[in-house]
Structure formats: structure tokens, C-alpha cells
Amino acid sequence: MxxxxxxxxxxxxxxxxxxxxxxxxxxxxxxxxxxxxxxxxxxxxxxxxxxxxxxxxxxxxxxxxxxxxxxxxxxxxxxxxxxxxxxxxxxxxGDGYGPLIVTNQAPKTSDPRDFLRDRRIAVPGKMTSAFLALQLYLGSFRYVVVPFDRIFEAVKMGDADAGLIIHEGQLTYAEAGFRKVLDLGEWWKKRTGLPLxxxxxxxxxxxxxxxxxxxxxxxxxxxxxxxxxxxxxxxxxxxxxxxxxxxxxxxxxxxxxxxxxxxxxxxxxxxxxxxxxxxxxxxxxxxxxxxxxxx
Missing domain, CATH: 3.40.190.10 (Periplasmic binding protein-like II)
Structure with a gap:
């Protein structure tokens, strides 16, 4: 063989x-x-x-x-x-849940778009569905590509203002000291009635x-x-x-x-x-x- x-x-x-x-x-x-x-x-x-x-x-x-x-x-x-x-x-x-945008900052606005529009976001790859979902939500935005398991670190070190989280970080972000800005799966479900x-x-x-x-x-x-x-x-x-x-x-x-x-x-x-x-x-x-x- x-x-x-x-x-x-x-x-x-x-x-x-x-x-x-x-x-x-x-x-x-x-x-x-x-x-x-x-x-x-x-x-x-x-x-x-x-x-x-x-x-x-x-x-x-x-x-x-x-x-x-x-x-x-x-x-x-x-x-x-x-x-x-x-x-x-x-x-x-993701049926009503999915990739998250998290930050270690204290947003001064309750509108995720207002907070994210001028922020640099660490993303796990431009070909990921999470990246595309964020584009559909936010339009153009500043980003830096980081391996998915180093996104928390990138935000903590100041290399990014927020992180696009996939995989297990969706469950561990709070314990790691981050705040949720947006759940893209929840947003998509509310807007379309469909899973992401x-x-x-x-x-x-x-x-x-x-x-x-x-x-x-x-x-x-x-x-x-x-x-x-x-x-x-x-x-x-x-x-x-x-x-x-x-x-x-x-x-x-x-x-x-x-x-x-x-x-x-x-x-x-x-x-x-x-x-x-x-x-x-x-x-x-x-x-x-x-x-x-x-x-």
C-alpha cells in the first residue's frame, strides 16, 4: 500500500x-x-x-x-x-453560539461594533469561518493572524485589542481573565434563524x-x-x-x-x-x- x-x-x-x-x-x-x-x-x-x-x-x-x-x-x-x-x-x-470576540479591556460602549471598529483583532486565520462571520458582522477591520492557541497571549501582551476565539477558548475565556464582547453564533442565529x-x-x-x-x-x-x-x-x-x-x-x-x-x-x-x-x-x-x- x-x-x-x-x-x-x-x-x-x-x-x-x-x-x-x-x-x-x-x-x-x-x-x-x-x-x-x-x-x-x-x-x-x-x-x-x-x-x-x-x-x-x-x-x-x-x-x-x-x-x-x-x-x-x-x-x-x-x-x-x-x-x-x-x-x-x-x-x-454553532446553533445559537459560536466563535467569540473577547477582550481584557473594559468597553466604554454597549455596542460591540462601536468598540471593535477601531480595534486590532487577533484572528486564527483568514480562511476560517469565524473570520468570515466577523467580516459579515463588522465589515472591514484591523486584524493580525495568530495561531488559535496563542490568541489570549496576543491580547494580554498588547499585540491586539481583542481576540477572535475558536475551539475551547469559548468555554475558558472568563477563567483566563477576558470579557466577552460578542458571540458570533448568537448574532447569526438572531439575524437568520439558522445555525452558524x-x-x-x-x-x-x-x-x-x-x-x-x-x-x-x-x-x-x-x-x-x-x-x-x-x-x-x-x-x-x-x-x-x-x-x-x-x-x-x-x-x-x-x-x-x-x-x-x-x-x-x-x-x-x-x-x-x-x-x-x-x-x-x-x-x-x-x-x-x-x-x-x-x-
């Missing part, structure tokens, strides 16, 4: 291919892919190589079409529709159709196994739960591994259409997006 032939060019994709599976080293992704990593389900003789990298790196790799299956920001998906299709399972949706589509999983389109169906079934079964064996899957996720105890990690997983993760459904699909459609209309995405699902 090999990823490339001896000359370095891509090998034909077949049942003996070692499929690269990219996801972030976070408790929700670890939870979703636990059953694959631990051989808890029928893998149908397929082999997988897990690539754990932060979401901005996975987004960039998707632009190059490097991984067979990958977690991806919905924002970044708009740029890779020629190479990838979305799996109908594996969504990370943050992440999904994509599959390369050059994979043969039958293998695509098999891989979809495996990912779906892995998610279902985690939900059916929650305590076991949470325990597997704990090494990726930075600065979180088991209770907080379980809460975070519950926020982003839910019924939308099982299947987007029509509401989840409409949320993606609305999110990317508004971004296109505002000029934050420079092409029309043809959303395509596997299966």
Missing part, C-alpha cells in the same frame, strides 16, 4: 490506497474519528493515515488537494469546490464513486459510534482537551457534535447556502459557490 508511485506521482486511487484523513487536534474531531482511529467499526479493509493539524493548515492543504478526506472550514470550502465535495455528516454547527456553519468534512472528487460511498459510510459510522459510546469517546478525546477537565471537554464536544453532525439536514444545508451566499454578495468570496455533497 502506498500514497505515491515510485516516480513520485500520485498512485491510482483504489481499495489498497492508504487514505489520508486530516482533522484538527481538538476534542470534537477526536471524538468524531475515535472509532476509525481505534478500529471500533468495520473499516471494510480500508487503511487510514491520520494527519492532525490546526484548521488553518488543513484549509491550506485542501487548496492544494493534498488529503483524501479532511476537516475544513466552511469558508475555505468555497475555494475548493473543484477538488472536494462535502460529506453530508461531520458538520460543526463553521466546519465540515470533505472528500476528494477524484476518488471512485463506490469508494466514496464506502468512506462516507465509515465516517458516518464513526460519528454514530462516538455518540452511542459517549464516555468512551470522550475519554479518547481528553489528550486533545487543552486546559479543560473532563466536564468542560464533554460540554465542548456536545456543543459541536450533535444532530447536525449526524446529517446537515435541510436546515444545515440552508445555513451553508445563506452563509456563503451573503459572503459572495458582500464581496468576501470572489466566485459563486456550487455546494456539492457526497452521496
Amino acid at each position: 502506498k500514497l505515491q508511485d515510485d516516480l513520485g506521482s500520485p498512485a491510482p486511487i483504489g481499495r489498497d490506497t492508504i487514505f489520508t484523513l486530516g482533522h484538527s487536534p481538538d476534542p470534537d474531531d477526536a471524538f468524531m474519528f475515535y472509532a476509525i482511529a481505534a478500529n471500533k467499526i468495520d473499516l471494510r479493509h480500508y487503511k487510514f493515515e491520520h494527519r492532525l493539524e490546526e484548521i488553518q493548515t488543513l484549509n491550506e492543504r485542501a487548496l492544494r488537494g493534498e488529503l483524501h478526506i479532511s476537516a475544513i472550514s466552511i469558508h475555505a470550502y468555497a475555494s475548493v469546490t473543484g477538488k472536494y465535495a462535502l460529506l453530508p455528516c461531520g458538520a460543526s454547527m 456553519p463553521l466546519g465540515g468534512n470533505v472528500l476528494r472528487k477524484d476518488i471512485p464513486p463506490q469508494i466514496q460511498r464506502d468512506l462516507l459510510a465509515i465516517v458516518r459510522e464513526s460519528i454514530e459510534f462516538g455518540l452511542a459510546h459517549r464516555a468512551e469517546a470522550v475519554e479518547h478525546s481528553m489528550p486533545y482537551a487543552r486546559n479543560m477537565n473532563r466536564t468542560l471537554a464533554s460540554k465542548f464536544i456536545g456543543m459541536y457534535v450533535n444532530d447536525y453532525t449526524r446529517d446537515y439536514g435541510e436546515t444545515g444545508r440552508e445555513a451553508i447556502r445563506r452563509f456563503l451566499g451573503e459572503a459572495r454578495a458582500a464581496g468576501y468570496i470572489n466566485c459563486d459557490v456550487a455546494i456539492e455533497f457526497v452521496g
Whole structure:
């Protein structure tokens, strides 16, 4: 089994291919892919190589079409529709909650826009859905790109006035000494009535159709196994739960591994259409997006 032939060019994709599976080293992704990593389900003789990298790196790799299956920001998906299709399972949706803007200052106004308009905001990557949501909320703004796990530090050190927080910081910001300025998922829900589509999983389109169906079934079964064996899957996720105890990690997983993760459904699909459609209309995405699902 090999990823490339001896000359370095891509090998034909077949049942003996070692499929690269990219996801972030976070408790929700670890939870979703636990059953694959631990051989808890029928893998149908397929082999997988897990690539754990932060979401901005996975987004960039998707632009190059490097991984067979990958977690991806919905924002970044708009740029890779020629190479990838979305799996109908594996969504990370913020249903009335989502990425936060936090600060260690005492805002003198109750209007988040007034406070943020002239502030420098530390963001975890320009291709993240959190960044796009903030653009839709605020328009143009000053920002500095910082690895997601160093945003608190950037604000504390004065490199930024506020931080755009994803992952576990949504639950730990107060303990770290920060104030919430805005919850983008709450804002989006109030304005649209829809969940905020943050992440999904994509599959390369050059994979043969039958293998695509098999891989979809495996990912779906892995998610279902985690939900059916929650305590076991949470325990597997704990090494990726930075600065979180088991209770907080379980809460975070519950926020982003839910019924939308099982299947987007029509509401989840409409949320993606609305999110990317508004971004296109505002000029934050420079092409029309043809959303395509596997299966």
C-alpha cells in the first residue's frame, strides 16, 4: 500500500490506497474519528493515515488537494469546490453560539461594533469561518493572524485589542481573565434563524464513486459510534482537551457534535447556502459557490 508511485506521482486511487484523513487536534474531531482511529467499526479493509493539524493548515492543504478526506472550514470550502465535495455528516454547527470576540479591556460602549471598529483583532486565520462571520458582522477591520492557541497571549501582551476565539477558548475565556464582547453564533442565529456553519468534512472528487460511498459510510459510522459510546469517546478525546477537565471537554464536544453532525439536514444545508451566499454578495468570496455533497 502506498500514497505515491515510485516516480513520485500520485498512485491510482483504489481499495489498497492508504487514505489520508486530516482533522484538527481538538476534542470534537477526536471524538468524531475515535472509532476509525481505534478500529471500533468495520473499516471494510480500508487503511487510514491520520494527519492532525490546526484548521488553518488543513484549509491550506485542501487548496492544494493534498488529503483524501479532511476537516475544513466552511469558508475555505468555497475555494475548493473543484477538488472536494462535502460529506453530508461531520458538520460543526454553532446553533445559537459560536466563535467569540473577547477582550481584557473594559468597553466604554454597549455596542460591540462601536468598540471593535477601531480595534486590532487577533484572528486564527483568514480562511476560517469565524473570520468570515466577523467580516459579515463588522465589515472591514484591523486584524493580525495568530495561531488559535496563542490568541489570549496576543491580547494580554498588547499585540491586539481583542481576540477572535475558536475551539475551547469559548468555554475558558472568563477563567483566563477576558470579557466577552460578542458571540458570533448568537448574532447569526438572531439575524437568520439558522445555525452558524463553521466546519465540515470533505472528500476528494477524484476518488471512485463506490469508494466514496464506502468512506462516507465509515465516517458516518464513526460519528454514530462516538455518540452511542459517549464516555468512551470522550475519554479518547481528553489528550486533545487543552486546559479543560473532563466536564468542560464533554460540554465542548456536545456543543459541536450533535444532530447536525449526524446529517446537515435541510436546515444545515440552508445555513451553508445563506452563509456563503451573503459572503459572495458582500464581496468576501470572489466566485459563486456550487455546494456539492457526497452521496
